[in-house]
Amino acid sequence: MQLSPKNTIILEAKGLTRRFGGLVAVNNVSFAVNQHEIFGLIGPNGAGKTTLFNLITALIPFSSGELIYEGKVISQLKPHQIAGLGIARTFQNIRLFGELSALDNVIIARHLHTKSNIVTGILGLPLATREEENSRQKALELLELIGLSDRTEEKAKNFAYGDQRRLEIARALALEPQILLLDEPAAGMNNNEKHQLSEFIRDLRDRLNLTIILIEHHVPLVMGLCDRIAVLHFGQLIALGEPSVVRNDPAVIEAYLGD
Amino acid sequence: MDITLVLQQLLNGLSIGSVYAIFALGYTLVYSILGIINLAHGAIFTLGAYFTYALMGGNFGFSGLLANVVLPVKLPFAISLILSSILAGLVGIIMERIAFQPLRRKGSDPLLTVVSSLGVAVVIVNLIQYLVGAESYTFPADTFGNLPAAINFGTVDKPIPIRSVQLVIFAVSMVIVLILTYFINSTKYGKAMQAIAEDQVTASLLGINTDKFIILTFFISSFLAGLAGSLVASSVSIAGPYFGIGFGLRGLAVIVLGGLGSIPGAVLGGLVIGVIEALVPSEYSGYKDAVAFGILFIMLLVRPQGLLGKKFIQKV
Amino acid sequence: MNDFFSTYGSLIVSMVLGSLVGLSLYLPLMTGQLSLASPGFYALGGYIAAILSTKVFISKSNLFPIHFLLLEMLIAGIISGLLGIAVGIPALRLRGIYLAIATIAFVEVLRVISLNLDITGGAVGIFGIPQPFENQIEYLWIALPLLIISMVLFYRLERIRVGRAFLAIREDELAAGAMGINPTYYKVLAFTLGSILAGMVGAISAHFLNTWNARQGTFDASIIYLTFVLIGGSRSFLGAVLGGMVFTALPEVLRNLADTGGLPDWLSHFLRDGRLIIFGLLIVIGTIFFPQGLVTPDLFKKLTKVKRS
Numbered sequence: 001m002q003l004s005p006k007n008t009i010i011l012e013a014k015g016l017t018r019r020f021g022g023l024v025a026v027n028n029v030s031f032a033v034n035q036h037e038i039f040g041l042i043g044p045n046g047a048g049k050t051t052l053f054n055l056i057t058a059l060i061p062f063s064s065g066e067l068i069y070e071g072k073v074i075s076q077l078k079p080h081q082i083a084g085l086g087i088a089r090t091f092q093n094i095r096l097f098g099e100l101s102a103l104d105n106v107i108i109a110r111h112l113h114t115k116s117n118i119v120t121g122i123l124g125l126p127l128a129t130r131e132e133e134n135s136r137q138k139a140l141e142l143l144e145l146i147g148l149s150d151r152t153e154e155k156a157k158n159f160a161y162g163d164q165r166r167l168e169i170a171r172a173l174a175l176e177p178q179i180l181l182l183d184e185p186a187a188g189m190n191n192n193e194k195h196q197l198s199e200f201i202r203d204l205r206d207r208l209n210l211t212i213i214l215i216e217h218h219v220p221l222v223m224g225l226c227d228r229i230a231v232l233h234f235g236q237l238i239a240l241g242e243p244s245v246v247r248n249d250p251a252v253i254e255a256y257l258g259d
Numbered sequence: 260m261d262i263t264l265v266l267q268q269l270l271n272g273l274s275i276g277s278v279y280a281i282f283a284l285g286y287t288l289v290y291s292i293l294g295i296i297n298l299a300h301g302a303i304f305t306l307g308a309y310f311t312y313a314l315m316g317g318n319f320g321f322s323g324l325l326a327n328v329v330l331p332v333k334l335p336f337a338i339s340l341i342l343s344s345i346l347a348g349l350v351g352i353i354m355e356r357i358a359f360q361p362l363r364r365k366g367s368d369p370l371l372t373v374v375s376s377l378g379v380a381v382v383i384v385n386l387i388q389y390l391v392g393a394e395s396y397t398f399p400a401d402t403f404g405n406l407p408a409a410i411n412f413g414t415v416d417k418p419i420p421i422r423s424v425q426l427v428i429f430a431v432s433m434v435i436v437l438i439l440t441y442f443i444n445s446t447k448y449g450k451a452m453q454a455i456a457e458d459q460v461t462a463s464l465l466g467i468n469t470d471k472f473i474i475l476t477f478f479i480s481s482f483l484a485g486l487a488g489s490l491v492a493s494s495v496s497i498a499g500p501y502f503g504i505g506f507g508l509r510g511l512a513v514i515v516l517g518g519l520g521s522i523p524g525a526v527l528g529g530l531v532i533g534v535i536e537a538l539v540p541s542e543y544s545g546y547k548d549a550v551a552f553g554i555l556f557i558m559l560l561v562r563p564q565g566l567l568g569k570k571f572i573q574k575v
Numbered sequence: 576m577n578d579f580f581s582t583y584g585s586l587i588v589s590m591v592l593g594s595l596v597g598l599s600l601y602l603p604l605m606t607g608q609l610s611l612a613s614p615g616f617y618a619l620g621g622y623i624a625a626i627l628s629t630k631v632f633i634s635k636s637n638l639f640p641i642h643f644l645l646l647e648m649l650i651a652g653i654i655s656g657l658l659g660i661a662v663g664i665p666a667l668r669l670r671g672i673y674l675a676i677a678t679i680a681f682v683e684v685l686r687v688i689s690l691n692l693d694i695t696g697g698a699v700g701i702f703g704i705p706q707p708f709e710n711q712i713e714y715l716w717i718a719l720p721l722l723i724i725s726m727v728l729f730y731r732l733e734r735i736r737v738g739r740a741f742l743a744i745r746e747d748e749l750a751a752g753a754m755g756i757n758p759t760y761y762k763v764l765a766f767t768l769g770s771i772l773a774g775m776v777g778a779i780s781a782h783f784l785n786t787w788n789a790r791q792g793t794f795d796a797s798i799i800y801l802t803f804v805l806i807g808g809s810r811s812f813l814g815a816v817l818g819g820m821v822f823t824a825l826p827e828v829l830r831n832l833a834d835t836g837g838l839p840d841w842l843s844h845f846l847r848d849g850r851l852i853i854f855g856l857l858i859v860i861g862t863i864f865f866p867q868g869l870v871t872p873d874l875f876k877k878l879t880k881v882k883r884s
Binding site for chain 3: 057059078079080082083084088089091095096097098099100104107108109111112114116117118121122124128131132135171172174175
């Protein structure tokens with residue numbers, strides 16, 4: 001079923017700013033993301049895109065501004081609480097749990113959907129065992145979804161780069177998030193793979209009722225996939241709108257020409 | 260409280276604090292260049308003391324492999340001090356080449372190097388014990404030649420006697436601090452070291468031979484440790500091969516207080532802890548050792564970057 | 576057989592206790608935290624047992640009643656656990672070397688306090704701690720079940736939700752947080768469990784060694800225990816167990832080797848008196864050639880695979 005973006009806002013940034021000493025990495029950025037949208041975030045290198053993700057996922061604190069999720073202001077939260085709200089992410093530099101198996105990587109992200117503590121776990125009480133089995137099942141399903149179900153026991157660090165990226169997505173999906181933040185998921189892929197990834201992301205959005213925010217360098221991919229695009233340059237939002245509009249925006253063209 | 264007593268404690272505190280300072284300088288230099296804490300620093304401190312004792316013609320007691328050995332020389336304190344510190348520096352270089360460089364080459368976690376330095380400390384201290392036994396040694400009474408035993412800083416009816424040895428220590432330490440500060444800030448070598456501390460990759464791209472400077476850093480650091488050890492030994496005594504370990508731990512407190520990687524921080528931290536320790540009232544003298552660690556623990560919780568250090572920002 | 580037990584009984588018990596101390600250090604390591612705090616809790620546990628058995632649980636019978644020993648272990652565990660939480664919560668906000676230093680400082684503070692209080696016997700310590708057994712080897716009645724139970728618990732831990740959270744934090748604390756795991760909670764949990772175990776082992780050891788003083792919690796003790804885990808194997812609980820046993824036995828083995836004769840004089844002398852030098856060298860070599868320790872999870876997998884085929 002093809003899902004079209006609703007007109008309800010699921011995530012809103014108001015005046016987000018982040019300063020590092022004298023540098024302003026993210027400068028008064030405001031935008032709203034609609035539910036079920038595929039929202040693209042582009043901009044030249046160093047524009048502040050990943051920093052913006054880090055602000056949203058509470059990895060670093062805001063210098064000023066507000067973040068509103070499902071109508072509620074969220075600030076001063078810890079990263080695991082953001083995950084608990086239903087916001088999951090992948091990382092630009094891939095941060096898998098290298099020494100653990102692919103299966104374990106995904107099972108770990110089921111943490112918030114399970115409850116057993118150390119006592120019930122070790123004793124192997126029925127609740128705990130059931131949860132373990134459920135987590136395992138769910139993880140296997142996700143691994144199958146991304147096409148890695150034949151290598152579940154292999155250490156994550158031994159996977160090829162492209163497979164690692166997909167594994168990271170599977171892990172994020174295990175959180176059953178409302179919003180999925182993908183940081184350069186197509187990095188290092190060839191055109192064919194990028195196309196497949198694009199289809200895959202759209203498919204994920206449709207099947208799992210997700211809202212997806214996507215940082216990407218490869219402009220054609222973004223133009224073809226996203227419902228709307230925000231453009232960052234030197235930490236500031238210089239354009240926001242549908243791909244056809246953004247593509248022709250003079251400020252955007254200038255920013256990229258200068259890159 | 261008797262003001263002259265307090266002043267005396269204060270001055271003594273400054274003196275021991277100055278030794279903490281140069282000891283901590285060695286620690287912090289290695290930290291700023293390599294990002295590791297060399298826990299063998301205290302062992303080199305001990306070595307320096309033993310070297311000086313030997314060079315001054317000291318007699319090693321009756322246990323250990325080198326029992327009753329005496330060197331056929333009997334050098335004056337100043338020369339022994341310098342020579343032994345140089346020897347300590349050389350040991351530092353050997354230590355770096357054998358234990359730390361392989362780990363650096365492999366790109367190992369810095370924590371592994373810290374653990375290795377523990378191993379080096381264990382080797383050095385137990386080697387000392389194996390060779391010369393565990394007795395304590397005092398430097399000969401004429402170490403400082405014709406200096407009077409104590410100098411009066413107060414007045415005739417309110418005397419504040421300070422042992423000359425404390426003054427010598429303070430003077431030597433401050434001179435060293437000045438020389439080092441000049442070296443780091445104003446010479447070509449010092450600037451190169453600063454560059455490496457800032458960003459090792461860029462520095463080597465700029466043509467700076469980082470390996471050479473790492474060796475230089477370890478030499479200076481161990482020189483300082485050996486020097487500190489000799490100074491403390493001349494003031495108190497060598498209490499046995501383990502007498503540097505406590506110092507080594509206290510040095511940790513100093514650099515954390517001052518700020519890891521900060522040279523003025525090491526000096527400031529050293530003096531502050533020296534003074535605070537000296538001001539502990541005598542009823543609680545047993546707890547003196549805990550003072551430094553208490554400060555350390557609190558600092559780590561409240562302000563881990565220390566008084567003058569930089570805040571550590573993790574890159575995502 | 577009896578002869579073997581009377582000569583080596585004490586060593587065997589020491590080895591088992593060594594393994595347990597290794598395991599107590601392994602717990603915070605599972606979350607990637609290098610904590611050198613175990614010796615502090617070990618010393619604390621020992622003092623609690625020593626004080627209780629010499630001043631509170633005075634027994635008229637010849638042997639110290641075992642149920643008192645178990646009670647002491649329980650009390651030592653609880654107090655160590657509470658102190659573990661109190662120290663862990665602030666300290667575990669620190670990372671890497673800062674945490675290691677904080678734990679060193681903590682142990683030193685405990686040591687200085689124990690040197691100065693009357694109740695701990697000051698520098699001399701506490702003597703004449705009553706014995707619950709006639710022969711040293713009988714301590715295995717307590718130590719061995721504790722070790723076996725611990726090993727089973729660790730085996731289970733690695734396969735359940737909480738254990739996976741530990742390992743995730745060790746692998747990448749940031750990513751673990753982003754996946755919904757609260758790192759502080761689990762780091763403190765691991766730290767506290769380690770402190771409880773260390774405290775309990777300390778309580779047993781106090782009786783086993785008959786005397787207890789500040790030397791038990793010294794910095795070089797920390798280093799030795801650290802070797803158990805780091806060289807034994809830092810990524811598998813078996814490494815801690817094996818490391819504890821091997822490195823506790825090592826000094827004895829070296830001494831026996833020295834005494835066997837047939838060795839040149841200097842070598843046997845070195846093996847006997849230079850044991851700690853060898854220890855230190857092993858640490859240095861270990862970090863270079865065996866950064867994950869000797870018993871790695873891969874090694875274990877390989878060995879068990881061989882068994883099956």
